[in-house]
Amino acid sequence: QVQLVESGGGLVQAGGSLRLSCVASGRTFDHYAMGWFRQAPGKEREFVAVTSWSSGSTYYADYADSVKGRFTISRGAKNTVYLQMNSLKPEDTAVYYCAGRGASASRRYADEYDYWGQGTQVTVSS
DSSP: EEEEEEOOEEEEEETTTTTEEEEEEEOTTTTSSSSEEETTSSSOOOEEEEEEETTTEEEEEOOTTTTTTTTTEEOOOOOOOEEEEOOOOGGGGGGEEEOSSSSOOOOGGGGGGGEEOOEEEEEOOO
């Protein structure tokens, strides 16, 4: 059974930073896409960032325009993905979800992901 477990959420003031972690178990995601999505109250789940395997033993990263330049997605030890969030804004407040695909190509649409974590709350105060 595949499980994704997020951690690192919390309450932070605007301009601050948080680092989210996601650890996957049950299968390897080394060569498959892993992403972060978020959902604010009353809004649809939206894409934040994705990392996918690229040629030359490197990872490709893609970001939503709203977080580009402030957030960084990266891979850690086996089956771990991080989301470093800097210069946080109140509009970044949401539940953040880690997601994994059973394929290598990066995608921005939630319905193209096969596995999901339970989410971690991020609250940014003004």
